[in-house]
Amino acid sequence: MNSTERFKKVMDILKEFDLGNSPINHSFFDKLSEEEMDNQGLIKQTVNKLLSYQERVSLNTNTYPEYVMQNLRQRRGLDKYDTSLDDQLSKMSKDNAFKEVVNWNGLLGGYDYTIKSWVKDIYGVNLDDIK
Structure with a gap:
């Protein structure tokens, strides 16, 4: 998969889970290999990690x-x-x-x-x- 195809794949995932297009959202999926990008279980796990991160940051509980x-x-x-x-x-x-x-x-x-x-x-x- 070339970089254009990979970008499109990530965009499709972000759209499917209504996550929005941002560098941070992309970076969560950039770590996945080509094979992992086709693993629905791993994609859902990555989505959950992203949502957890977004929630933590939105609460702004850090010093x-x-x-x-x-x-x-x-x-x-x-x-x-x-x-x-x-x-x-x-x-x-x-x-x-x-x-x-x-x-x-x-x-x-x-x-x-x-x-x-x-x-x-x-x-x-x-x-x-x-x-």
Whole structure:
């Protein structure tokens, strides 16, 4: 199946389940192999995962914005849409969440402190004072 056929297949699935066309919705199905795209049971399971994710995000129970939560999830080895540890991740201190996001994005070796010092020196805002 070429990329055009695959896209059409995903669009058909999204239409069948009245899910709407969005990059996030597509990404749930992009992970499926060509054979899996013909497995109705797996498609329904993927639809349920997508609906569960959408419901969790719509409730907005997390401390941090969704893009930060995606970084924190991936840092733990989870899929960026796997909300299974969100309650735990939302309880992270701002310092730990910042450090994790900085590290996940490739800034290793204490850059969380370096960035905070830049913000303080440039903007006059001490992020450690913000609770």
